[in-house]
Amino acid sequence: MELPPPYAELVKKEIEKFCKELSRTPAELYEPMRYMASMEGKKIRPAMLLIACKAFRGNLRDALPAALAIELFHNFTLIHDDIMDNAPLRRNRPSVHVKWNNNIALLSGDALMIKAYEYLAKTPPAKVHPIQELFTETALKVCEGQQLDMNYEKEKNVAVSDYLKMIGLKTAALFSASLQMGAMIAMASDKDIKRMKIFGENVGLLFQLQDDVLDVFGQQQKVGKQTGGDIVRNKKTFLLLKALELAKGSTRKELQNLLGNNMLPDEEKVRLVKSIYERVDVLHHARKQMELFRNRAQTAIKPLKSTEIKILLRLTDNLMSREI
Amino acid sequence: MELPPPYAELVKKEIEKFCKELSRTPAELYEPMRYMASMEGKKIRPAMLLIACKAFRGNLRDALPAALAIELFHNFTLIHDDIMDNAPLRRNRPSVHVKWNNNIALLSGDALMIKAYEYLAKTPPAKVHPIQELFTETALKVCEGQQLDMNYEKEKNVAVSDYLKMIGLKTAALFSASLQMGAMIAMASDKDIKRMKIFGENVGLLFQLQDDVLDVFGQQQKVGKQTGGDIVRNKKTFLLLKALELAKGSTRKELQNLLGNNMLPDEEKVRLVKSIYERVDVLHHARKQMELFRNRAQTAIKPLKSTEIKILLRLTDNLMSREI
Structure with missing residues (x-):
């Protein structure tokens, strides 16, 4: 998913400046x-934060500190999550x-x-307090x-609905906060902030489902992390939980045996679980669920008309047409 | 070191309220x-933060959120430090x-x-921004x-001065920030805030040296963590670095051999290092250094006359007369 140039570029420039400040002991x-x-x-x-700010005619300069903060916070979670998950790769690097x-x-x-x-x-004083409050709540x-x-x-019986609740917190909350913050800094109305909130939640859920799909069906080079890592670690993803729901009889037993099998070489395990995913056509169901989130996201902001809203609508479409 | 009742009690009540909020999933x-x-x-x-606030006729209620924040931040560092140091005990509990x-x-x-x-x-709006700035800088x-x-x-040659710089950051900065924040919330003058800063830095250094001494010469029951833990882990404390400075000839060699010896049972190692500490009278030198910090701390705030300043002066004296 490519973001239009000015936004991601602005964020990257801020990050470059930030990195220069880190030549310290x-x-x-x-x-x-x-x-x-x-x-x-x-x-x-952070790019979405800036787009949201611009959508409500805010000054991007006012939104840059919060955009950087969102990205730094995200980086913090990646570092700590990688420790907890014992993940060897991140964006193709150790x-x-x-x-x-x-x-x-x-x-x-x-x-x-x-x-x-920091x-x-x-963030400008007029908005710093509610922005901090939302940030902390989100964190x-x-x-x-x-x-x-x-x-x-570790749990045996996790429902797809539990999973969606979990990614609502782990992933979607930060998307939603980013979009709300952009609107808040632009002094958008409460109603419009609410629209960005709903849009962000659903885009976040969509993004995470895409991530789950790419982990299994993506190419390592493009995804930037070990492909099939979720399968190796028995991670309860949408795909696994949905497949457990869909699989019946011997297929279900086969999948459960694979989850309990610690002796199988990683590649073999990935290949076998993937073949079950294909047999029950879990991708079709993932796609259905993604369409639902896409539609909810788009419905929330469609009444707003502007170039930036069009960008956001296009982004959600792009999240559907992932390369695998 | 006992703090006078109203301050520590107020903090404990805030913590109790905080703990009740944590009945969540x-x-x-x-x-x-x-x-x-x-x-x-x-x-x-946090108690020192409140005392500093009171010393400049501030409203304790205004200072309570910052006091709780300081204690929670301190708890956060303890949890993470214990992971990093692989420390089994904290305040006598796992x-x-x-x-x-x-x-x-x-x-x-x-x-x-x-x-x-959070x-x-x-903190009241009039002071929240500089308080947050100081907090972040300190963190x-x-x-x-x-x-x-x-x-x-891991380093072989660490000077006592390096060590003092390190504890200035790791320990004294938070003491100093606590005392400054109390004064800031009470709208004290810049000059008085500076006094609290210097007082806090020196009390923090003093506190850390006392901690180093107690780790070796304290009783586990009172200290609340494994006695001699610093020695077992070859931790570069004031005592070890000063002893390495003081020990000559065969005593120095003996100490260095002990540091490189991974085969020795923990208790034996603690006993032998401790005997060298006694031979070179490192406690005498620790005491000298502590007196220096105590005097600097007291000099900084002596010109201020109030009940609370007297409490702070007494606290620094108490930090000298530790029980071992």
């Missing part, structure tokens, strides 16, 4: 922060805890979160979502 | 936060990462830091100090 603290912040990435959350070690990843993640709050506080939701995600790895 | 996230926040402890940092696991400790620590920012934002210093501390565990 101790290097073991600041270098991993720079490594993470300067990784290639779509910068989709995760921070692999390149350095767990302690350094833990601490530099902490420092990134503090930096996020930038957030640079806690993200932690709750991550905890539920870890819980689900 | 997922319990795996919120229960460890409550466990940590409700541990026995002197609440010295550390969070031992009672639960590393992932839960990591995430509930993150959530505590977010909660700290409470900080409840980064604490991370820098922790990183230096970890670096020093």
Whole structure:
């Protein structure tokens, strides 16, 4: 999914400036922060914040600190999640805890979160307080979502609805907050802020389902992390939970046996689980669910007419037509 | 060191209220936060914040959110430090990462830091911005100090002056910030805020040296953590670095051999290092250094005359007459 140039570019420039500030000691603290912040990435959350700001005729300069804060916070969660999930790769490069070690990843993640709050506080005074409130509320939701995600790895019976609730917290809340913040900084009406909230929630859910799909059916080079990693770790994704719902009889038993089998080589496990996914046509169901989120997102903002709203509508369409 | 009743009691009441708010799901996230926040402890940092506020005739109610934020931030650092140091005990109870696991400790620590920012934002609007700025600056210093501390565990030549710089960041910065915040919330003059800053820095250094001494010469029951833990982990404390400076000839060689010896049972190692500490009379030198910090702290605030300043002066004296 490509974002139109001015927004992602603006964010990248802010990140570059931020990275320059990190030439400090101790290097073991600041270098991993720079490594993470300067990784290639779509910068989709902060770019959406800026687009939302522009959609309501806000000044992008006022929104840049919050946009950077959102991206730094996101980077913090990636560093800590990679420790917790023991994930070796992030955007095709070694995760921070692999390149350095767990302690350094833990601490530099902490420092990134503090930096996020530092930038957030640079938001113009008229709006800084509600922005901070929303940010903090969202940050806690993200932690709750991550905890539920870890819980689900151990639980036997997780419903698709539990999963959707979890990604609502872990992923969608930050999308939603980004879009709301952009509108808030532009002094949009409460009604319009609400529209961005609903749009963001649904785009976040859509984005996560796409991520689940790409983890299994994407190409490692494009996705930037170990393909099939979710399957190897028995991660309760939409695909797995839906497949468990769909599979009957011997197929269901086969899938459950695969989940309990620790002896199988990773590649073999991925191949076998994938073949079941294809047999029950779980992709079709994922697509249905994604369409639902896409439609909800689009319905929320369609009454608003502007170039930026058109950009947002197109983005949601792009999230559907992923490359696999 | 006992704090006069109203201050520590006020903090404890705030913590109790905070803990009640944590009856939320997922319990795996919120229960460890409550466990940590409700541990026995002197609440010295937030209590000092309140005393500083009162010293300049501020309203304690205005200072309570910041006091709670300081304590929650401190708890966050304890949870994460215990993971990094692999410390089994905290205040005589299992550390969070031992009672639960590393992932839960990591995430509930993150959530505590977010909660700290949530409470900080409840500071009255007239002062919230500079308070947040100081808090963020301090939080980064604490991370820098922790990183230096970890670096020093691996470095061969660490000078006593490096160590003092490190604890200036890791420990003293938060004391100093607490005292400054109290004064800031009370609308004290810049000159008086500066006095509290200097007082806090020196009290923090003093506090850390006392902690180093208690780790070796204290009783586990009173200290609340594994006695001699610093020695077992070859932690570069004031005592070790000063002893390395003081020890000559065969004593120095003996100490260095002990540091490189991984085969020795923990208790034996603690006993032998301790005997060298006694031989070179490192406690005498620690005491000299502590007196220096005590005097600097007292000099900074002596010109101010009030009941609360007297309390602070007495506190620094109490930090000298530790029980071992």
